[in-house]
Amino acid sequence: MSEALDPRKTFGEALVEVGEKNKNIIALSADSSSGSQLTAFKNRFPDRHIEFGIMEQGITGFAAGLATTGKIPFFVAIAPFVTARSFEMFRNDLGYMRQNVKIVGRCSGLTYNTLGPTHQSLDDLALIRTIPGVVVLNPGDPVEIKKVVHAAAEHVGPVYIRIGSPKMPVLFEEDYNFTIGKGILMKEGIDVTIIGTGTLLYQAYSAAELLAKDGIKVRLINIHTIKPLDKEIIIKAARETGKIVVVEEHYIAGGLGGAVAETVTESFPVPVKRIGVDDQFGSNGPYDQLIGLYGLRAEQIAETVKKFIS
Amino acid sequence: MYSLNENDEFRLKKNALNIRKNILRLIKADRAGHLGGALSSVEIMTALYFQIMKVDPKNPKWEQRDRFVLSAGHKCLALYSTLAEKGFFDESLLDTYGSFKSIFPGHPDMHKVPGVESNTGALGHGLSIGGGMAMGLRMSGLKARVYVVLGDGELAEGSNWEAAAAASHHGIDNLLAIIDRNGLQIGGRTTDVMSYEPLAERWRSFGWNVREVDGHNFKSLVEAMSAIPFEEGKPSLIIADTIKSKGFSFAEDKANYHYWKATTEEIEQAEKDLAEIERRLVG
Numbered sequence: 001m002s003e004a005l006d007p008r009k010t011f012g013e014a015l016v017e018v019g020e021k022n023k024n025i026i027a028l029s030a031d032s033s034s035g036s037q038l039t040a041f042k043n044r045f046p047d048r049h050i051e052f053g054i055m056e057q058g059i060t061g062f063a064a065g066l067a068t069t070g071k072i073p074f075f076v077a078i079a080p081f082v083t084a085r086s087f088e089m090f091r092n093d094l095g096y097m098r099q100n101v102k103i104v105g106r107c108s109g110l111t112y113n114t115l116g117p118t119h120q121s122l123d124d125l126a127l128i129r130t131i132p133g134v135v136v137l138n139p140g141d142p143v144e145i146k147k148v149v150h151a152a153a154e155h156v157g158p159v160y161i162r163i164g165s166p167k168m169p170v171l172f173e174e175d176y177n178f179t180i181g182k183g184i185l186m187k188e189g190i191d192v193t194i195i196g197t198g199t200l201l202y203q204a205y206s207a208a209e210l211l212a213k214d215g216i217k218v219r220l221i222n223i224h225t226i227k228p229l230d231k232e233i234i235i236k237a238a239r240e241t242g243k244i245v246v247v248e249e250h251y252i253a254g255g256l257g258g259a260v261a262e263t264v265t266e267s268f269p270v271p272v273k274r275i276g277v278d279d280q281f282g283s284n285g286p287y288d289q290l291i292g293l294y295g296l297r298a299e300q301i302a303e304t305v306k307k308f309i310s
Numbered sequence: 311m312y313s314l315n316e317n318d319e320f321r322l323k324k325n326a327l328n329i330r331k332n333i334l335r336l337i338k339a340d341r342a343g344h345l346g347g348a349l350s351s352v353e354i355m356t357a358l359y360f361q362i363m364k365v366d367p368k369n370p371k372w373e374q375r376d377r378f379v380l381s382a383g384h385k386c387l388a389l390y391s392t393l394a395e396k397g398f399f400d401e402s403l404l405d406t407y408g409s410f411k412s413i414f415p416g417h418p419d420m421h422k423v424p425g426v427e428s429n430t431g432a433l434g435h436g437l438s439i440g441g442g443m444a445m446g447l448r449m450s451g452l453k454a455r456v457y458v459v460l461g462d463g464e465l466a467e468g469s470n471w472e473a474a475a476a477a478s479h480h481g482i483d484n485l486l487a488i489i490d491r492n493g494l495q496i497g498g499r500t501t502d503v504m505s506y507e508p509l510a511e512r513w514r515s516f517g518w519n520v521r522e523v524d525g526h527n528f529k530s531l532v533e534a535m536s537a538i539p540f541e542e543g544k545p546s547l548i549i550a551d552t553i554k555s556k557g558f559s560f561a562e563d564k565a566n567y568h569y570w571k572a573t574t575e576e577i578e579q580a581e582k583d584l585a586e587i588e589r590r591l592v593g
Contacts (some may be wrong), residue, residue: 058473061442066445069452071450092429092435093439
């Protein structure tokens with residue numbers, strides 16, 4: 001639990017692992033090979049690393065074309081530039097064309113704490129989960145990042161993987177069971193459910209620990225797959241705990257909080273509290289303080305949960 | 311240098327006539343459709359499918375086939391008509407155009423139409439997709455080539471120029487792009503709406519080897535298409551000068567026939583025009 005690892009480096013290692021297993025896997029770079037941790041892959045498979053320079057729209061189309069010939073491109077760059085900027089290419093060339101391409105948005109959420117809203121990505125889950133047939137994965141610890149990369153490589157079809165940059169504490173054992181579309185019950189509880197995902201799973205986990213000290217029995221669920229969503233585990237939680245809190249480094253509009261709200265509203269309506277960034281562009285400042293500005297730190301989440309259930 | 315003989319040219323002209331008849335057949339089914347750019351590109355597609363490209367209508371996914379990408383997806387009536395003429399599916403299916411049961415949407419869908427290689431319609435996508443195909447074929451050691459048809463109005467989409475730079479930078483010489491330069495878009499003359507002329511110079515400056523030909527002349531088209539790569543290590547471009555709505559007398563070179571809501575009188579005139587072309591061709 002105490003060990004924290006660099007998610008980008010972990011991703012880069014995982015990409016080499018899947019590259020060893022499948023020679024069709026190639027890496028596409030938008031002048032961001034080192035920042036995207038593609039260097040290890042490039043060194044190991046120089047013929048399978050293609051540099052394009054800064055043209056995310058073009059690369060997304062090239063990725064689709066490459067995939068029609070059996071290649072499995074992993075296109076990795078800063079999250080907003082492979083989602084918001086190239087959205088139409090993602091939707092049409094990968095989604096509508098059903099191409100076996102993996103888009104990896106790194107340094108997602110508020111990672112670029114100082115660089116500001118142009119580089120922050122608080123809408124990528126909302127955008128990409130609207131595309132039919134695309135799998136959207138948001139791993140919550142370094143072990144899960146590796147599982148996600150392997151699962152994405154094996155899944156046939158377009159996948160979006162969202163990873164952050166600040167070091168992530170290890171939450172899972174190496175041998176835990178990861179399946180696309182299956183949420184993970186991390187902690188049993190009956191008073192309230194906290195659903196965490198991605199870069200804030202650790203904060204959600206820590207909030208549950210804090211609440212346990214106050215005698216609040218929190219059910220903690222990790223939803224690593226935003227799409228297809230594990231509706232079963234969510235509806236069960238609604239039925240058994242009556243209230244749900246969703247924690248994510250994303251806008252409260254349209255992200256996992258939105259997806260959970262959509263699900264329970266139609267199937268088993270219960271109050272849902274969405275914790276994330278509200279309707280504003282991200283500010284700039286030190287990362288830990290920045291997530292604090294939006295109430296995303298564990299102790300803040302715990303306070304919000306207490307108010308919500310009282 | 312490849313030279314088209316008279317028998318082949320006659321054969322291609324007959325194919326082109328049948329394709330124009332198919333386009334009218336599609337439009338009659340729904341009384342509307344993107345006419346102008348379909349008709350301007352008929353000779354380009356005819357030359358590709360009936361003289362240049364290696365494709366197998368009975369095995370549309372044959373691994374070694376040449377690939378065709380219609381970046382200007384709204385010209386799809388010409389593509390569907392060409393694929394029908396080539397035998398990818400039964401021509402009678404064309405009569406379903408516009409209905410729910412039709413396999414032909416108003417822009418191409420690779421999962422519905424046998425022989426269609428990509429889903430286009432939003433402009434500025436096809437050259438990247440085709441560039442990726444060509445790159446992937448080369449990486450796999452396949453000799454197949456990729457042919458991309460672009461519209462001239464489409465060139466204002468910046469993504470085309472991303473693709474142009476990448477294809478050149480990576481020396482993708484199994485790629486031929488063909489610009490159907492009919493000179494018109496919805497809003498009028500392409501040079502008035504947003505000029506990208508001089509096209510040849512611009513593409514050459516992006517690292518492409520460029521030829522300009524008469525886009526309704528099979529001898530010129532086939533001669534150029536047979537010569538790719540025009541230069542080893544460079545992508546090739548043909549700028550084909552064409553006439554929008556070529557073949558339909560009342561609509562030729564008129565921007566307002568980009569999308570045609572067909573009247574009964576116009577359809578009758580189009581049938582007369584095609585009959586006249588046929589009379590001149592076969593007597």
